[in-house]
Amino acid sequence: MTDLAIAANGLRKSYGDKTVLDGIDLAVPEGTIFSLLGPNGAGKTTAVKILSTLVSPDPGTGGIHIGGHDLASAPQAVRASIGVTGQFSAVDGLITGEENMLLMADLHHLSKGEGRRVAAELLERFDLVEAAKKPASTYSGGMKRRLDIAMTLVGAPRIIFLDEPTTGLDPRSRHTMWQIIRELVSDGVTVFLTTQYLEEADQLADRIAVLNDGRIAAEGTAEELKRLIPGGHVRLRFTDPAAYRGAALALGEVTRDDEALALQLPSDGSQRELRAVLDRLDAAGVEADELTVHTPDLDDVFFALTDTAARPGRTDQPKETAR
Numbered sequence: 596m597t598d599l600a601i602a603a604n605g606l607r608k609s610y611g612d613k614t615v616l617d618g619i620d621l622a623v624p625e626g627t628i629f630s631l632l633g634p635n636g637a638g639k640t641t642a643v644k645i646l647s648t649l650v651s652p653d654p655g656t657g658g659i660h661i662g663g664h665d666l667a668s669a670p671q672a673v674r675a676s677i678g679v680t681g682q683f684s685a686v687d688g689l690i691t692g693e694e695n696m697l698l699m700a701d702l703h704h705l706s707k708g709e710g711r712r713v714a715a716e717l718l719e720r721f722d723l724v725e726a727a728k729k730p731a732s733t734y735s736g737g738m739k740r741r742l743d744i745a746m747t748l749v750g751a752p753r754i755i756f757l758d759e760p761t762t763g764l765d766p767r768s769r770h771t772m773w774q775i776i777r778e779l780v781s782d783g784v785t786v787f788l789t790t791q792y793l794e795e796a797d798q799l800a801d802r803i804a805v806l807n808d809g810r811i812a813a814e815g816t817a818e819e820l821k822r823l824i825p826g827g828h829v830r831l832r833f834t835d836p837a838a839y840r841g842a843a844l845a846l847g848e849v850t851r852d853d854e855a856l857a858l859q860l861p862s863d864g865s866q867r868e869l870r871a872v873l874d875r876l877d878a879a880g881v882e883a884d885e886l887t888v889h890t891p892d893l894d895d896v897f898f899a900l901t902d903t904a905a906r907p908g909r910t911d912q913p914k915e916t917a918r
């Protein structure tokens with residue numbers, strides 16, 4: 596257990612007769628990024644709140660250990676070793692960014708001098724020096740989010756929970772946030788991250804768990820999850836109907852789209868498989884006008900594992916939050 600920053604066995608939580616978490620197991624090694632993915636209402640925030648002592652798990656939950664401390668018997672020790680950036684901002688808009696930071700320093704019982712030093716250092720690191728003396732209500736979403744995380748870091752926690760840290764941020768701010776998260780982990784911090792953005796989990800996480808219907812539907816590295824589902828294929832498009840028919844004959848088992856003059860065949864996208872396809876086309880003396888290789892991405896995994904009835908366009912759109 597010593598090298599696990601977060602360990603939970605059979606985590607359960609119901610609200611009324613609604614089971615939100617139906618006995619989930621989590622094991623996050625120190626110094627790694629773990630990402631919990633799931634559709635709206637899957638229970639991500641509930642999991643973060645339980646692991647960070649803000650909400651109690653249901654009886655019947657097995658042991659939960661955070662930073663080696665037993666959550667049930669030593670919640671204070673757990674609190675001392677973690678930082679939490681909630682889904683909704685903890686920033687007080689009426690006071691300045693700097694004052695928000697100093698308030699956090701007070702909460703962590705830092706001395707006046709030490710508080711000032713830590714606040715200045717973090718404001719610098721998060722590129723908020725210029726804005727530090729302005730009321731936080733005037734900050735953009737990205738600045739507020741950076742301030743939020745800077746506030747979380749005041750107590751120098753070794754384990755950090757980030758609940759959708761980049762929801763609603765533009766691509767540049769999102770990349771800045773990713774860089775910040777990577778730097779934290781290179782300093783040995785453990786990050787437990789929830790996200791709606793599959794690309795984010797793909798980019799950052801050492802391990803990913805997909806939460807659905809109260810259970811972990813799948814867990815592994817991004818590559819392992821992608822391998823779970825089929826869907827890799829090669830698509831060939833033609834402009835000449837005769838070439839299209841010739842190729843269909845030469846390739847045998849293909850899915851035909853007569854209208855688009857396109858053929859699709861399953862493929863793992865490997866050089867060997869692609870070469871075999873091209874060799875057969877060459878032998879038949881036909882040439883495709885366009886060849887595209889589709890390898891499954893986390894989006895495919897997500898839709899295969901979570902029972903969203905229809906794929907409603909892409910999910911990586913910012914959802915509305917009351918921030």
Ligand SMILES: Nc1ncnc2c1ncn2[C@@H]1O[C@H](COP(=O)(O)OP(=O)(O)OP(=O)(O)O)[C@@H](O)[C@H]1O
Binds near residue numbers: 615637642
């Ligand atoms: N205090 C509460 N009382 C009653 N039901 C709750 C409470 N908190 C959460 N729930 C319910 O638990 C379920 C999971 O909510 P949770 O906020 O954990 O989901 P989430 O995965 O974080 O969703 P989102 O992606 O929208 O943030 C939802 O159905 C929610 O309505």
Ligand SMILES: [Mg+2]
Binds near residue numbers: 639682
């Ligand atoms: Mg949530």
